[in-house]
Amino acid sequence: MPQAETEEHTHPAWPAVILAGGLSRRMGRPKPALHLGGQTMLARIIGRLEPQAGHIAVNLNGAGQATIDGNPVIGDTVPGFLGPLAGVLAAMRHVAATTPAATHVLVVPTDTPFFPQDLSQRLTEAMTTRDQIAVASSGGALHPLFALWPVSLADDLEQWVTTDPKRRVRAFIERHPSVTVDFPMADTAGGSFDPFFNINTPDDLLQAEEWLRVLGENGG
Ligand SMILES: Nc1nc2c(ncn2[C@@H]2O[C@H](COP(=O)(O)OP(=O)(O)OP(=O)(O)O)[C@@H](O)[C@H]2O)c(=O)[nH]1
Numbered sequence: 001m002p003q004a005e006t007e008e009h010t011h012p013a014w015p016a017v018i019l020a021g022g023l024s025r026r027m028g029r030p031k032p033a034l035h036l037g038g039q040t041m042l043a044r045i046i047g048r049l050e051p052q053a054g055h056i057a058v059n060l061n062g063a064g065q066a067t068i069d070g071n072p073v074i075g076d077t078v079p080g081f082l083g084p085l086a087g088v089l090a091a092m093r094h095v096a097a098t099t100p101a102a103t104h105v106l107v108v109p110t111d112t113p114f115f116p117q118d119l120s121q122r123l124t125e126a127m128t129t130r131d132q133i134a135v136a137s138s139g140g141a142l143h144p145l146f147a148l149w150p151v152s153l154a155d156d157l158e159q160w161v162t163t164d165p166k167r168r169v170r171a172f173i174e175r176h177p178s179v180t181v182d183f184p185m186a187d188t189a190g191g192s193f194d195p196f197f198n199i200n201t202p203d204d205l206l207q208a209e210e211w212l213r214v215l216g217e218n219g220g
């Protein structure tokens, strides 16, 4: 069961968590604070989520500050920079504690600013049972960090992230019932555009500025 529907939401509003931890080694500086089109990446992701999610929290490796941009910060619940799945685990624990009625948590990464505006709606519609992980894909590529995760997987995930040597997101998903939702490429003046364009390097950031111009002020 999602959070209560409100007038702004034409579909269920899941609690959501933004993965903003990690080391940003390829970028060389923290990705959530990067500026894209005059806005931080994190602010951009929050703006993209707000119309399609309920309560939003930001996951960092440590919860050194209480809020960012008005949203609560949650730290990883397992230490050691264990990767994105540590953030997914923190998201499940947070939602179980703060929104116990929610069966799922919507998780998105901080470095993919043009993700679809109907992400939550389409992932929700694709689920046929409440034990499924609903995962996004585009152009034949899975985007395992864009998913609706059953909160009930928390204990199993904790076991996995603290014992599996690779902690690959896909490998964890494969152990559970899931459904994949394919999102179309956008047709733009600059050609076909993948809405899951991911920013990892300084060069990716320059390209993202270009796409922002092509897509318009808010990035589509
Ligand atoms: N909570 C948490 N999130 C993480 C961790 N590692 C990566 N992430 C998040 O997972 C998403 C994808 O991670 P990457 O692109 O690999 O980010 P990264 O590890 O900071 O970057 P690189 O060091 O260049 O690999 C981003 O949204 C990161 O914020 C982690 O240890 N804990």
Ligand SMILES: [Mg+2]
Pocket (backbone or CB within 6 Å): 022
């Ligand atoms: Mg990484």
